[in-house]
Amino acid sequence: MKKIFTLLAVMMICGIASAQFAGVMQGQKEEPLPEGFKPASTNTFLSQYPAVNAKTRQAMFRVVAPTAQKVQIDLSGKKYDMTKDEKGVWTCTSDPQVVGFHYYSVLIEGVAVMDRNTEAYFGSNWESSGIEIPEGAEGDYYRFNKNIPHGQVRSIYYWSSINGLERHVNVYVPAEYEKNTDKTYPVLYLVHGWGEDENGWSNQGHMANIMDNLIAAGKAVPMIIVMPSGDIKTNSDVRGASGDVTQIYVKDLIPFIDKNFRTKTDRQNRAMAGLSRGGFQTTSTVFANMDKFAWMGTFSGFFGMRGNEGIENAFNGVFKDAAAFNKQMNLLFISTGTEEGTPKESVEALKKHGINNIVYHESQGTAHEWLTWRRALNEFAPRLFK
Amino acid sequence: MKKIFTLLAVMMICGIASAQFAGVMQGQKEEPLPEGFKPASTNTFLSQYPAVNAKTRQAMFRVVAPTAQKVQIDLSGKKYDMTKDEKGVWTCTSDPQVVGFHYYSVLIEGVAVMDRNTEAYFGSNWESSGIEIPEGAEGDYYRFNKNIPHGQVRSIYYWSSINGLERHVNVYVPAEYEKNTDKTYPVLYLVHGWGEDENGWSNQGHMANIMDNLIAAGKAVPMIIVMPSGDIKTNSDVRGASGDVTQIYVKDLIPFIDKNFRTKTDRQNRAMAGLSRGGFQTTSTVFANMDKFAWMGTFSGFFGMRGNEGIENAFNGVFKDAAAFNKQMNLLFISTGTEEGTPKESVEALKKHGINNIVYHESQGTAHEWLTWRRALNEFAPRLFK
Numbered sequence: 001m002k003k004i005f006t007l008l009a010v011m012m013i014c015g016i017a018s019a020q021f022a023g024v025m026q027g028q029k030e031e032p033l034p035e036g037f038k039p040a041s042t043n044t045f046l047s048q049y050p051a052v053n054a055k056t057r058q059a060m061f062r063v064v065a066p067t068a069q070k071v072q073i074d075l076s077g078k079k080y081d082m083t084k085d086e087k088g089v090w091t092c093t094s095d096p097q098v099v100g101f102h103y104y105s106v107l108i109e110g111v112a113v114m115d116r117n118t119e120a121y122f123g124s125n126w127e128s129s130g131i132e133i134p135e136g137a138e139g140d141y142y143r144f145n146k147n148i149p150h151g152q153v154r155s156i157y158y159w160s161s162i163n164g165l166e167r168h169v170n171v172y173v174p175a176e177y178e179k180n181t182d183k184t185y186p187v188l189y190l191v192h193g194w195g196e197d198e199n200g201w202s203n204q205g206h207m208a209n210i211m212d213n214l215i216a217a218g219k220a221v222p223m224i225i226v227m228p229s230g231d232i233k234t235n236s237d238v239r240g241a242s243g244d245v246t247q248i249y250v251k252d253l254i255p256f257i258d259k260n261f262r263t264k265t266d267r268q269n270r271a272m273a274g275l276s277r278g279g280f281q282t283t284s285t286v287f288a289n290m291d292k293f294a295w296m297g298t299f300s301g302f303f304g305m306r307g308n309e310g311i312e313n314a315f316n317g318v319f320k321d322a323a324a325f326n327k328q329m330n331l332l333f334i335s336t337g338t339e340e341g342t343p344k345e346s347v348e349a350l351k352k353h354g355i356n357n358i359v360y361h362e363s364q365g366t367a368h369e370w371l372t373w374r375r376a377l378n379e380f381a382p383r384l385f386k
Numbered sequence: 387m388k389k390i391f392t393l394l395a396v397m398m399i400c401g402i403a404s405a406q407f408a409g410v411m412q413g414q415k416e417e418p419l420p421e422g423f424k425p426a427s428t429n430t431f432l433s434q435y436p437a438v439n440a441k442t443r444q445a446m447f448r449v450v451a452p453t454a455q456k457v458q459i460d461l462s463g464k465k466y467d468m469t470k471d472e473k474g475v476w477t478c479t480s481d482p483q484v485v486g487f488h489y490y491s492v493l494i495e496g497v498a499v500m501d502r503n504t505e506a507y508f509g510s511n512w513e514s515s516g517i518e519i520p521e522g523a524e525g526d527y528y529r530f531n532k533n534i535p536h537g538q539v540r541s542i543y544y545w546s547s548i549n550g551l552e553r554h555v556n557v558y559v560p561a562e563y564e565k566n567t568d569k570t571y572p573v574l575y576l577v578h579g580w581g582e583d584e585n586g587w588s589n590q591g592h593m594a595n596i597m598d599n600l601i602a603a604g605k606a607v608p609m610i611i612v613m614p615s616g617d618i619k620t621n622s623d624v625r626g627a628s629g630d631v632t633q634i635y636v637k638d639l640i641p642f643i644d645k646n647f648r649t650k651t652d653r654q655n656r657a658m659a660g661l662s663r664g665g666f667q668t669t670s671t672v673f674a675n676m677d678k679f680a681w682m683g684t685f686s687g688f689f690g691m692r693g694n695e696g697i698e699n700a701f702n703g704v705f706k707d708a709a710a711f712n713k714q715m716n717l718l719f720i721s722t723g724t725e726e727g728t729p730k731e732s733v734e735a736l737k738k739h740g741i742n743n744i745v746y747h748e749s750q751g752t753a754h755e756w757l758t759w760r761r762a763l764n765e766f767a768p769r770l771f772k
Contacts, residue, residue: 045617046511067496106499110453113492113499120506120513125432127506127513144552146545155539155556155588159532166530170541178646181567202541231431260564 034060040118042101042132047117054134057096061106063115064089068108073115075104075131099135100371101204103128121204124195130204135371141213142206142374148216149175153202156260160252162244167229169253170198171261172208174215174222184262186269186385187224189249190377193276193300198229201377204370210378219382226257230278246285250292271384273297273333275373287318290328295384297333299376300368303343311353322354333380335361337372359383420446426504428487428518433503440520443482447492449501450475454494459501461490461517485521486757487590489514507590510581516590521757527599528592528760534602535561539588542646546638548630553615555639556584557647558594560601560608570648572655572771573610574681575635576763579662584615587763590756596764605768612643616664632671636678657770659683659719661759673704676714681770683719685762686754689729697739708740719766721747723758745769 033039037051037060049062061073061080066088073080075094082090103123105112114120115129122128144150151174157166177185190207192200201207207225214220232244258265270293274282279301286293312320319325332355336342347360361379363372419425423437423446435448447459447466452474459466461480468476489509491498500506501515508514530536540557563571576593578586587593593611600606618630644651656679660668665687672679698706705711718741722728733746747765749758 044508044512065495065497069495108494108497108499109451109455111451111494113494114502114506114513116500116512118513120500122430126430126502127500127504128502144543146552150543153541155541157530157536157594166532208543 040131041134042118042121042130044117044119049117050115050131052131052133054136057099057133059094059097059131059133060091061094061115062089062091062117063106065108070107070109072107073104074107074112076102079107097131097133098366098369098371099133099139100366100369100374101130101132102369103130105129119203122195122197122199123204141378142209144209145213145216148212150212151175151177151208151215153208158252158256160248162248162252163232167248167252168198169229170202170227171257172202172211172225172227173261174224175212176222177224177262181262184264185222185224186271187226187257187261187263188295188381188384189226189228189253189270189272191228191230191272191274191278191281193230193274193278197231198227201225201227205374205377207377210374211381214378214381221385223381223385224257224261224263226253228253230274230281245281246288249285250289254292267292267294268330269294269385271295271297271331273299273377273380274301275299275376276301276368279303283315287315290318294329295331296329297331297335297376297380299335299373299380300337300340301334302341303334303346311349319350319353319355322356326354326356329357331359331383332357333359333361333376333383335363335372335376335379337363337366337368339365339367340372426517427520428504428507428516430503430505435503436501436517438517438519440522443485443519445480445483445517445519446477447480447501448475448477448503449492451494456493456495458493459490460493460498462488465493483517483519484752484755484757485519485525486752486755486760487516487518488755489516491515505589508581508583508585509590527764528595530595531599531602534598536598537561537563537594537601539594544638544642546634548634548638549618553634553638554584555615556588556613557643558588558597558611558613559647560610561598562608563610563648567648570650571608571610572657573612573643573647573649574767574770575612575614575639575656575658577614577616577658577660577664577667579616579660579664579686583617584613587611587613591760591763593763596760597767600764600767607771609767609771610643610647610649612639614639616660616667631667632674635671636675640678653678653680654716655680655771657681657683657717659685659763659766660687661685661762662687662754665689669701673701676704680715681717681719682715683717683721683762683766685721685759685766686723686726687720688727689720689732697735705736705739705741708742711741712743715743717745717769718743719745719747719762719769721749721758721762721765723749723752723754725751725753726758 033048033051036053036055039048040050040052051060063071065071071082071090073092080092080094082092084090106115114127118129120127121130151172154171156169156171160167190201215222230245272282272286272293279298282296282298286296334343334347347358351358363375366372419434419437422439422441425434426436426438437446449457451457457468457476459478466478466480468478470476492501500513504515506513507516537558537560542555542557543552546553576587601608616631658668658672658679665684668682668684672682720729720733733744737744749761752758
């Protein structure tokens, strides 16, 4: 009897297990981080690097690549040459960064790859490395707060008749949803941008933390937030036009959500917003379905007119009769970062034309990036369903 | 007025948008795939490659790396040299593969990186590329079935007092959970293996499809499945011993789940199972907390004794009194793939010793891999809570 179990012990504990654990143990032998640097919150749990300095807002990177001849970091539009030590470990330190979330790549011999020290963030249509540059107290609104109740993000697959495929959607329900089982809730459809996916608002955007904080503080009404994919996911015919996405939302997704969640189903209780291309999809979807939505937001959403047309004809003439638009739409929230293209003139023109339910928000010092959109959601959500 | 909107249109539609869309459009110009090959289901939605052939079970890979001198694919223990064409696109075709899910890497100049054409699957403690080799009708049990109701996987953060951190956990609730708001459910705690994380059972394991299919067919009791992280997620002190994970499960997670879900809270309605190191964590946790669990499973879980000890002393003597063990534990499910280390002798010895509630399952032709564990869950779940 003893023999059997000894054999098993050797085979299982020493053989398979220790080979696996060896990689982990290496992590424990790493040098301590330089003064002022901490592992980024975007790292996988074993990774000390990339490390960030909250004061200088610099990032340090580390790539193990003994066989490579040239390794660089591509971050915020700048390529940093890395330096190799005698063990084949490459390192570099970045310039100060804007706080918030940034995508970056490792370039190995000029080939852009993911830094496997970070979690994967889907951007530019592939899995990317990301780094969170910490913010001081101002960032509290998007951080996890252990002292308040938390909503849930539910990962759900629904069948799309338009698409002929199962589609993935994430649905946030507020903390109280599970307790008040007779209560129904208003719904915000919240769309990601180009090259990202339905996980972007959760992973890069920290939307659950933002909403938990707003709702717990009584600033926002408890609501359901539906985060669909803004792309046509077929492997064969790549991408359809935005119009096709609108059809999926209106014909497949909204009925599915209204059937499977305790929603308020009238237009006064349905909103839509999106960032970047998702803002563009929001205008396309809402303006063509005014019977279904009464609130909308477009965050860095290329909010302008199509082609050489005036307000009268823009968006199929939705603004032509300003009084009618004002009556139907409770909120047209338009936001941008100050360091990216601004729709300010367009907003002014609309106001002059008599559209009076516009809220215009500028995120100071940020570009076409996630801090702009975290701030936008934080400004937008409290204005809904009131 | 016209001028303003024309300017905006040029800036927004042509300027920002078309630069972004250019990358997408490239995808549409790709050559058609060779006869018999289809994009793998594990790809990102825009990627034609890797492509898989359901008949030959081969995979074709494609990496764009004009500046690299040497590119390989590392799959199932073999390195394939890729061939570069005049545009800098590297390709190769693999040998026939076992069906199911496999991790793989791209080697650029010998540096292992992720193939950014696939979704990210966390394995070996970093984000990895994965490829699903399709199975015929036998694989129906783990595929999405549009004709049955679907459960939800909920992404949840809870506060761990043991860990001093928020921790992520995924919780599957059966399709009927939302409708029967007075009903309580039994709970299975289901743990991943070494180097993977709490998303493994959903992403690599297709557990929601397996459970939806079993429950819809009346083969399994509707149950809640909690999929925690089996690692201590701190960035500073890397990993604790399994014992620490057990404390997190018992003191933080189980009370949190029982508070926030409609669970049956007695031991007859609580099970635990895990794969590989998760099986090892299951034995550690359950045998030390027999007052909390009455069902357990260890899938490829290094099920053997520690050190040179007999059955009497193994696992702190839990098997010493066979009658007592039989009375307490309704099910001890032990499984393995036939192409990996087998605990068969150990199982036989336990049976001879009088442990009579063992179910032993072998997955034919599979090794330490996800098809083994999909099959194990499919065999294990129907035996629970009956």
